[in-house]
Amino acid sequence: MDPSIHHAQGLVSSSSQGLAWDGLSQRLGAPPARLTLAKLPTPVERVPGLDVGGAEVWVKRDDVSSDVYGGGKVRKLEWVLANAPYDGDGPILSVGGVGSHHLLALALFLRQQGRSLHALTFTQTLTPHVRRNLAVLVSCGARLWNVKSRARLPWAWLAYHVWRRPERMGVSMPAGASTALGCLGFVEAGLELSAQIDAGLLPLPRVVFVTAGSAGTSAGLALGLALAGRSMRLHLVSSVERWGFNGVMFRRMLGMAHRVMVQHGLPASQAKGSAGQLLEHAGVTWCIDHSQVGGGYGVPTDAATQAMEDARAQGLRLETTYTAKCVAGMRRALAEHPVEGPVLFWNTHASNDLRAHVREGWQADCPFAP
Ligand SMILES: Cc1ncc(COP(=O)(O)O)c(C=O)c1O
Structure with missing residues (x-):
């Protein structure tokens, strides 16, 4: 067996923030195989420069989740690439x-x-x-x-x-690596956040803002928070049009990821009933916000461009397809429905500098004129 694959039984991760916590695999009777690709847990940080009114913004720094390529995707690939058929x-x-x-x-x-x-x-x-x-x-x-x-x-x-x-x-492989197993990367991310709250690394956020495309990130997160028994509100800022991401797709992904955990030995107390009931029981609520889609998937909006520039001034590298639209959505939501106290923006975009990877003359291998 590839030595980098492990069945994370007994694994206790730790970080520079001093957190010790049990991963998802320890909650499953027969956990799926998994690669170690990411540096987990990722830090949480207070970023006052992004505050909106009385809302105090914290950031989950998944942008530093890997030295190769961070962001949210590496969390999914750890599970997806370790198992058939990938x-x-x-x-x-x-x-x-x-x-x-x-x-x-x-x-x-x-x-x-x-x-x-x-x-x-x-x-x-x-x-x-x-x-x-x-x-x-x-x-x-x-x-x-x-x-x-x-x-x-x-x-x-x-x-x-x-x-x-x-x-x-x-x-x-589906878009976004959003398979049921891929979702587990974000189930674990939900458990990770919960452990960071327990450890006093951040206060309980009133709302968590995260962007959504193929639903794996957001559905996994919702399930992870539910498994941790965290009563929390998720505000999902969609980067795609309604036909691309909506409540039906979100619930479908919740169900798929819940079923795969049941197959892998989720304790009976959390396996019985549907994924929706699990969320309800824990008090995890969610809403989907399409207000930032603008001209469509990948089309920058003024609000996202502004959010990207403001975040850069705070040392955060965002992009206008997903994460800057999420911050723009957070700003709009908090302006319309003010919140007093902590809120969390989950930064799913990798901040790695990839310039060294660019090969001279790459354009010749591109099937269209870039
Ligand atoms: C930077 C970034 N954030 C968030 C997402 C959304 O994740 P998901 O497709 O799991 O909904 C993506 C999807 O590609 C992304 O690239």
């Missing part, structure tokens, strides 16, 4: 925009394993950040089957399977 040695096929953080994370971690990424991509607004992600993606050796818009993705799928088939077909 634990082989062949390529993986996945899907996303040309600036997708999921594709970027996957390309970087697969390269470490000597494997390759095949990607069905669609062109999105080429902000400098998106262009940088694309440059790294292509430089890592990812092969792209690109189309001009999300609506045309079926053509990319056909091209991949019919007229531009690669010599070895990739195992298909």
